[in-house]
Amino acid sequence: xxxxxxxxxxxxxxxxxxxxxxxxxxxxxxxxxxxxxxxxxxxxxxxxxxxxxxxxxxxxxxxxxxxxxxxxxxxxxxxxxxxxxxxxxxxxxxxxxxxxxxxxxxxxxxxxxxxxxxxxxxxxxxxxxxxxxxxxxxxxxxxxxxxxxxxxxxxxxxxxxxxxxxxxxxxxxxxxxxxxxxxxxxxxxxxxxxxxxxxxxxxxxxxxxxxxxxxxxxxxxxxxxxxxxxxxxxxxxxxxxxxxxxxxxxxxxxxxxxxxxxxxxxxxxxxxxxxxxxxxxxxxxxxxxxxxxxxx
Numbered sequence: 001x002x003x004x005x006x007x008x009x010x011x012x013x014x015x016x017x018x019x020x021x022x023x024x025x026x027x028x029x030x031x032x033x034x035x036x037x038x039x040x041x042x043x044x045x046x047x048x049x050x051x052x053x054x055x056x057x058x059x060x061x062x063x064x065x066x067x068x069x070x071x072x073x074x075x076x077x078x079x080x081x082x083x084x085x086x087x088x089x090x091x092x093x094x095x096x097x098x099x100x101x102x103x104x105x106x107x108x109x110x111x112x113x114x115x116x117x118x119x120x121x122x123x124x125x126x127x128x129x130x131x132x133x134x135x136x137x138x139x140x141x142x143x144x145x146x147x148x149x150x151x152x153x154x155x156x157x158x159x160x161x162x163x164x165x166x167x168x169x170x171x172x173x174x175x176x177x178x179x180x181x182x183x184x185x186x187x188x189x190x191x192x193x194x195x196x197x198x199x200x201x202x203x204x205x206x207x208x209x210x211x212x213x214x215x216x217x218x219x220x221x222x223x224x225x226x227x228x229x230x231x232x233x234x235x236x237x238x239x240x241x242x243x244x245x246x247x248x249x250x251x252x253x254x255x256x257x258x259x260x261x262x263x264x265x266x267x268x269x270x271x272x273x274x275x276x277x278x279x280x281x282x283x284x285x286x287x288x289x290x291x292x293x294x295x296x
Contacts, residue, residue, distance in 0.1 A: 002093040004101055005068040008066050008293055016100075016287040017060065017262050018160070019203055019228035020067040025083045030070045032081045034134035034167050036176060048256060053088060057095035065262060068291075069253075070102035070130040070160075076109060077137030083176035089124035100129040100291060102160060107138045107145055114147050121155045127291055128158030128201075134166050140182070149191060149267040155197040158290060160226070161188055163213060164206035167259070175184030185213040192220035199290060203254065204229035210236045224290060227282070228254030232269040240273050248278045249286055252287050 023031050028035060030050070051059065053069065060067045069092060073082035085103040092101035103120035105113040120126045129152060133140050141159060152159050153178070163185040169176035185206045192200050201224045206213035217223045225247065227235070243251040255262040274282070 002090060003123065004089050004093040004096060004128075006100060006154050007096045008098070008100075009249070010150055010284070010288055012064060012068055014064045014282055015066075015133075015262070015266075015283040016291070017065055017067045017257065018201065018226045018252045018287055020056060020060075020069045020257045021259070022053055022069050022071050022083060022088055023089060023258065024052055024068060026052055029081070029083065031080075031083050032168065033078060033273055035172065036078070053091035054095070055084050056257070057091075057098050059257075060096075060098045060262075063262065066098050066100060066158075066210060068102055069255070070128075071104050072130055072132045072135055073104040073106045073165075074132065075106050075227045076104075076138045082106070083125065085120055085191065089120065089126050090129060093125070096173065098152050101126045102130050102158070103132050105148070107131070107136060107140075107148060109235075111146070111147070114151055117151055119155060121151075122142050126157065128160055130160050132162040132166075132168075133187070134162065134178050134180055134202065135168055137179070138182065139187060141187040146194070147293055149195045149198055153195045156179075156292075158199045158201060160201040160203055161185075162204065163188070163202045164204050164209060169245075183246065184209050189216045189220065192216065192223050193276075196220075196222055198222060199224065201252065201290075204256070205235055206258075207236070207237055211240055214238060214242050214247070217250060218242070221250070224250040224252055224286070226252040226254035227265075229256040229260060231260065232265060232274070233271040240259075243282065244273070244275050244278055247287060249289075251278075251282050252290070253283045 071083040093097035103126040
């Protein structure tokens with residue numbers, strides 16, 4: 001086992017993509033049941049490939065980008081065995097010039113999730129954790145998850161939460177039982193208040209709760225917003241306004257690869273009112289600070 005340590009030449013990078021999904025492992029196992037993967041593809045109007053970790057590394061290396069890679073462990077709620085976060089971390093260690101591993105644990109597993117998170121931090125060197133409250137079926141503001149957040153805060157790793165709408169389950173009967181309200185960013189205000197040193201990323205434009213996300217981010221300075229999952233040309237005007245001003249130091253580039261590619265994101269961002277002077281921070285510099293990557 002090789003513990004992850006970054007070897008990223010920050011100054012040589014054009015960008016850091018904070019939101020890259022590993023959806024298929026080296027054994028061909030998928031992170032989602034087939035009907036949910038198909039629903040997400042229909043929602044995003046894509047039927048593209050689901051590359052493995054080595055292919056993801058090559059893809060980002062070709063673009064002189066680094067990528068934060070992760071899966072989502074929703075075994076309890078979906079009944080689907082997760083991809084191995086340990087294997088993802090080991091793969092990132094092989095490609096530590098371009099990949100940064102985040103772990104994932106199933107919050108519904110209680111103390112076992114805390115133990116698993118500690119193992120991923122201590123033995124594998126993950127730099128953060130990805131949570132998807134809707135897919136994992138948990139209310140992030142529930143005090144029962146305090147031990148997990150305390151561990152992450154003490155370890156100095158990032159907590160990245162899906163917020164807003166999701167294509168997973170879209171169009172299926174009852175959305176396949178997945179509850180959108182669990183991904184309201186206002187639920188993260190409680191987490192940010194009670195764990196003030198925990199760096200929390202609210203992933204995606206939080207449609208339909210963009211104002212809630214902006215409110216939390218302006219009030220709690222341990223929160224960040226990543227811009228993944230939507231083409232920039234569809235960004236709400238208020239999000240762009242805050243990214244240009246009050247939140248310009250805590251807004252982050254993310255694509256949602258493979259559903260949305262960084263190539264399309266960078267092409268479409270030219271159609272927005274994001275100011276040229278804030279783009280270096282959004283594309284790279286803010287993530288360098290968040291992730292503690294150094295650089296000049």
